[in-house]
Amino acid sequence: MLAILKYRAGNQTSVRRALDSLGIANTITADPDELAAAQGVIFPGVGAAGTAMEDLVGGGLDSVLKSLIWQEKPLLGICVGCQILLDYSEENDTKALAVIPGECRLFNPAWTEDEAGKTPIKVPHMGWNSVSLVQDCELFAGIDPRSEFYFVHSYYPAPAEQYVIGQTTYGRPFCSVHGRRGLWAVQFHPEKSGRPGLQLLANFAAYCREVANAQ
Amino acid sequence: MLSKRIIPCLDVRDGKLTKGVKFKGNVDIGDPVESARHYYEQGADEIVFYDITASSEGRGIFLDVVEKVASQIFIPFSVGGGINTLEDMRAVLLAGAEKVSVNSGAVKNPDVISQGAAAFGAQCVVLGMDVKRVPKSEAIPSGFEVVIHGGRKPTGLDAVDWARTGEALGAGEICLNSIDADGTKEGYDLELTRTIVQSVRIPVIASGGAGNPQHMAEAFTKAGASAALIASIVHYGEYTISGVKEHIAAQGVKMRMVW
Numbered sequence: 001m002l003a004i005l006k007y008r009a010g011n012q013t014s015v016r017r018a019l020d021s022l023g024i025a026n027t028i029t030a031d032p033d034e035l036a037a038a039q040g041v042i043f044p045g046v047g048a049a050g051t052a053m054e055d056l057v058g059g060g061l062d063s064v065l066k067s068l069i070w071q072e073k074p075l076l077g078i079c080v081g082c083q084i085l086l087d088y089s090e091e092n093d094t095k096a097l098a099v100i101p102g103e104c105r106l107f108n109p110a111w112t113e114d115e116a117g118k119t120p121i122k123v124p125h126m127g128w129n130s131v132s133l134v135q136d137c138e139l140f141a142g143i144d145p146r147s148e149f150y151f152v153h154s155y156y157p158a159p160a161e162q163y164v165i166g167q168t169t170y171g172r173p174f175c176s177v178h179g180r181r182g183l184w185a186v187q188f189h190p191e192k193s194g195r196p197g198l199q200l201l202a203n204f205a206a207y208c209r210e211v212a213n214a215q
Numbered sequence: 216m217l218s219k220r221i222i223p224c225l226d227v228r229d230g231k232l233t234k235g236v237k238f239k240g241n242v243d244i245g246d247p248v249e250s251a252r253h254y255y256e257q258g259a260d261e262i263v264f265y266d267i268t269a270s271s272e273g274r275g276i277f278l279d280v281v282e283k284v285a286s287q288i289f290i291p292f293s294v295g296g297g298i299n300t301l302e303d304m305r306a307v308l309l310a311g312a313e314k315v316s317v318n319s320g321a322v323k324n325p326d327v328i329s330q331g332a333a334a335f336g337a338q339c340v341v342l343g344m345d346v347k348r349v350p351k352s353e354a355i356p357s358g359f360e361v362v363i364h365g366g367r368k369p370t371g372l373d374a375v376d377w378a379r380t381g382e383a384l385g386a387g388e389i390c391l392n393s394i395d396a397d398g399t400k401e402g403y404d405l406e407l408t409r410t411i412v413q414s415v416r417i418p419v420i421a422s423g424g425a426g427n428p429q430h431m432a433e434a435f436t437k438a439g440a441s442a443a444l445i446a447s448i449v450h451y452g453e454y455t456i457s458g459v460k461e462h463i464a465a466q467g468v469k470m471r472m473v474w
Contacts, residue, residue: 128471144474
């Protein structure tokens, strides 16, 4: 059983639909006991980092999430969920969860798409883009490296270098996958990224099962 | 680098496609869910559903379609047609659509754009614009006028002004349909597309007139569109999404392929 963290800034239903289609048992919950009992936790997020943090703190979920991470519960952050695992976000000048060292920055609209430097990037970064891994990551097992994923965001994660797992280029390369084994964060939406995205979710579920069975 | 997007558009009335979609073997599919699933598997980057139902009963059936699509298709899809209020937006987003497109409703009540952006985020709100060429005048200096009700009713709005207003109100994207080019299969109105692309900073989807993959390639390379909307050229089995993408990619345009 996977738990999808329930809070106001989450797009829980689209994650649930994707897990359902894969036959992965899941529940949307904010209950600390249910979260602790789950094999792994998915931490989605949409909207602004400031609002997302307010919602988490307001519901006491920031400390619940942190203690799950200390207990080495496998966790997957998605989009804003990925961003607020860092120390800080420029969006709304937000002090975030500080689980992974680093911060989240606004795309610079002066960056250009082409080498000639003529076309400024559009912000938000919205659409399909590729991910190149700089570290091996079992979330990407069985996924063709040419695959693309669906992104919608104006701020990008900039974690400490040793936590950078994958990069995407939009004007410049930025970190689109970060974390460490068992604590992963993806800036794109795997639940909206077609077959490769579903494969990533299935890989996360398989990892969670493995960890649970080993205990 | 971001890929340019290919977006098939499906017209739905009372829960069924208005024109059946023909796939391999000329099987005519009238079910929007099944058709969307087929395009998803072929590599569509998004799908647009346009509801042309008039009755409120048909509206309910349409929301069921949206929910079914959301449970089977794991790419973004948007919904347009008859969206006039924040409540209309909320209903389709709750049913599982990623984005919602406002057109005539936004001309009549522009606040619906800002309300939608504030409530759901700018990335959810697509401003649909139907545009017709008219003689340049003081009122319409660009020579492109916004029309509503399927192109039948002029609004007196200059398309450039309206696009900028929509962006300022919080639209995350513009779906730009040329009434003149629509149905001709002679290519998108590249001048119109380029004009709007250069007037706003949000992505522009070119719509109306696609007859072959080359037309789409030109919308990207010559007019700077971020995405191209297509309908009949894939619905009647003339081209496949993957075939279209291969043709465009061969010209150096980044396309997402299904691996």
